[in-house]
Amino acid sequence: MxxxxxxxxxxxxxxxxxxxxxxxxxxxxxxxxxxxxxxxxxxxxxxxxxxxxxxxxxxxxxxxxxxQQKLSIIKFNTEKLIESDEQRTFNVGYLFLQSLYYQLGLSKITQDIQSKYKFEYDLNEVLSKLIYMRILHPNSKRSSFEQAKQLLEGIHGEPHHMYRALDILKKESDAIQSAVYRNSQKIVTRHEKILYYDCTNFYFEMEQEGGLKQCGVSKEHHPNPIVQMGLFMDGSGLPLAFSTFPRNENEQTSLNPLEKKILKDFELSEIVVCTDAGLSSKNNRLYNTLGSRGFITTQSIKKLKKHLKAWALDPSGWRTTTSSQPIHLGEIEDMPNNTETYYKERWIKENDLEQRLLVTFSPKYKSYQETIRKRQIECALKKVDKPSTLKKKCANDPLRFIKVSHATTDGDIAEKGQITLDGSVIEKEAQYDGFYGICTNLTSDPSELIRVNHQRWEIEESFRIMKTELKSCPVYVRNDDRIEAHFLTCFLSLLIYRLLEQKLDHKFSCQKTIKTLKEMNVMKTSGDGYIPLYEHTHLTDQLHEIFGFRTDFEINTIKHMKNILKLSKKAK
Structure with a gap:
């Protein structure tokens, strides 16, 4: 002084x-x-x-x-107005995301790309802010730029830099995905021998189709053009690689090209690809019998050939994973709270493909399916008195249980259609309750195959997070290159969130984690430092302990916050 x-x-x-x-x-x-x-x-x-x-x-x-450095006395004047246009609150929750961003080596990756193309704006600044904002405040690119001003370090550059950066990111998308995969192995253990693949679609905030944007049936029933994404996830629940393709292309053909890229760029060879039945064509299965590869795919019992369906539904010849003694399903009907899983298996060969058919039966799953169908029947009955609503929209629509007859019991033409429950449809569906099928070329223990296949729910969860929490759609960009770059930033955001989720040991929901990060704001005091404005919780404690810095002191000095910024930008 x-x-x-x-x-x-x-x-x-x-x-x-x-x-x-x-x-x-x-x-x-x-x-x-x-x-x-x-x-x-x-x-x-x-x-x-x-x-x-x-x-x-x-x-x-x-x-x-x-x-007395640890004691800070701040004086405020009750008659002095605050400074005009002065920002006083900042978000520090993004610092935990920033730590993972730098540990993944994305700063070094963007520096190498920048030196290759020689453009003026800071690619690291653009990509990092696009990722932080996709998690904290998902919206359009321009809105992300404005929201990024609320971060402790703010944002530098201009909004149009974000759009220019998308063109470069698309060109380097494959290289970024493979580099991030290698760097992620330094942070967590990745189980890449089991890979899960699935597809979903995203709709656009526009009506004109073209390029990747093609009209088709959307899972959200939007009439707008949509684009499809294929995503590979490893056995540890982390996204591995993705690709995009038009909606009018068969999603089954999207698996092999992306898998070949992974085998080459990610230097993987011994893998087992796990998919649902919709993605498992004969060609895809045959491809994954080559070399040291394998496949596990779901199999609809309803779509089996007649003799295989009869074998699958036969109540005799079942076993449990803990006993080799044969069991008749009739023996377990009166066992309340039975959580055991029963199975039977056989090898089948059709044309050039030899595979193992594993069928499971779970009383718990049967009870679940019965409950769902009961609710659907109740829903269908409510619509019986409203003929105008009796138009089935999808395969699982409750109206499939309704039968409309235009003839009386005497065979005469009825003035109005006779609307009744179709008992034959209900009975036909009920026979499959509790049954589940898997096809594979592996000779692994049945309990291990069941466990691996069950984990497919995590890739569905990843798609849900992308659509609901990260709001990856609607897509606002129009150019094909920028569309692919948009999904690259969504993919990287999902990876960083999933890494954070693992570090938190899956103790907190996605909604709670993101909400906490979003609300971790501090208030700047003139010359003294930053005062936390957020609630001190078990989750904030976990974040601080895991990442090795704290922002929850009564006041954080400027020097202390500078040290935190250095720690958050430390590469692994």
């Missing part, structure tokens, strides 16, 4: 000032205390020159501050 001497026509006044530097390195001064003019100082402290006394007092305050 030092004194400031202000000389006017009639007097000389003194004040104590000190240098302060904000989080971005900008230096300024602030008044610590006004001491008054020379006459006022002489009246209060006779026998000493005002300037000398002011210097001694400044030295005293400096020494007191050094000895």
């Amino acid at each position: 030092r004194i400031k001497k202000s000389v006017s026509k009639h007097s000389i006044s003194y004040s104590i000032i000190e240098n302060v530097r904000d989080i971005n390195g900008t230096s300024t001064t602030r008044v610590v205390e006004a001491l008054g003019n020379e006459q006022e100082i002489r009246d209060k402290h006779p026998g000493i020159e005002p300037e000398e006394w002011a210097r001694q007092y400044a030295k005293k305050l400096t020494n007191e501050k050094k000895s």
Whole structure:
């Protein structure tokens, strides 16, 4: 601290000032205390020159501050207005995402890309902010730029840099995916021998189709053009690679090209690809019998050939994973709360494909399916009196249980259609309750195959997170290259969130984790530091302990926050 001497026509006044530097390195001064003019100082402290006394007092305050660094007293003026257009609150929740971003080596990756193409804007700045905002405040690119101003470090550059960066990111998408995969192995253990593949679609906020944007049946029933995404996930639940393709292309043909890219770029060879029945064509299964590869795919019992269906539904010849003794399903009907899974298996060969058919039966799953169908029947009955609503929209629509007959029991033409429940449809569906089929070329233990196949729910969860929490759709960009780059940022955002989820040991829901990060705001005080404005919870404790820094002191000094920024940008 030092004194400031202000000389006017009639007097000389003194004040104590000190240098302060904000989080971005900008230096300024602030008044610590006004001491008054020379006459006022002489009246209060006779026998000493005002300037000398002011210097001694400044030295005293400096020494007191050094000895009491842990105590900060902030003074506010009840009659002073806050500064105009001055930002006072900042988000620090993104710092945990930033730590994972740098651990994945994305900063180094973007630097290498920047040196390759020689453009002026900062690609690392653009990509990092697109990812943080996709998790914290998902919206359009322009909106993301504005929201990024709320981060502790803000954002530099211009909004149009985000759009220009998308063109470059598309060109380097494959290289980024493979590099991030290699770097992620330094952070967590990845189980890449089991790979899960699935597809979903995303709709656009526009009506004109073209390129990747093609009209088709959307899972959300939107009439807008849509694009499909194929996603590979490893056995640890982390996204591995993705591709995009038009809606009017068969999704079964999307698996092999992306798998070949993974085998080459990711240097994987011994893998087992797990898919649902819709993606498992004969060609895809044959492809994954080559080399050291394998496949596990779901199999609809309803679509089996007649003799195989009869074998699958036969109540005899079942076993459990803990016993080799044959069991008849009729013996377990009266066993309440039975959570056991029963199975039977056989090898089948058709044309050039030899595979193992594994069928399971679960009383718990049977009860679940019966409950669902009962609710659907109740829903269907409510619509019986409303003929105008009796238009089935999908295979699982409750209206499949309704039968409309246009003839009386005597064979005459009825004036109105006779609407009744179709018992034959209900009975036909009920025979499959509790049964589940799997096809594979592996000779693994049945319990292991059941466990691996059951984990497919995680890739569906990843798609749900992308659509619901990360709001990957509607897609606002139009150009095909920028569409693919948009999904690259969504893919990287999903990967970073999933890594965070693993580090938190899956203890918190996706909604709670993101909400907490979004609400971790601090208030800037002039020259002193940043005061937390968020609730101190078990989740915030976990975040601070895992990442090795804390933002939840009563006041975080500027020096402390600078150290945190350095820690959050430390590569693995």
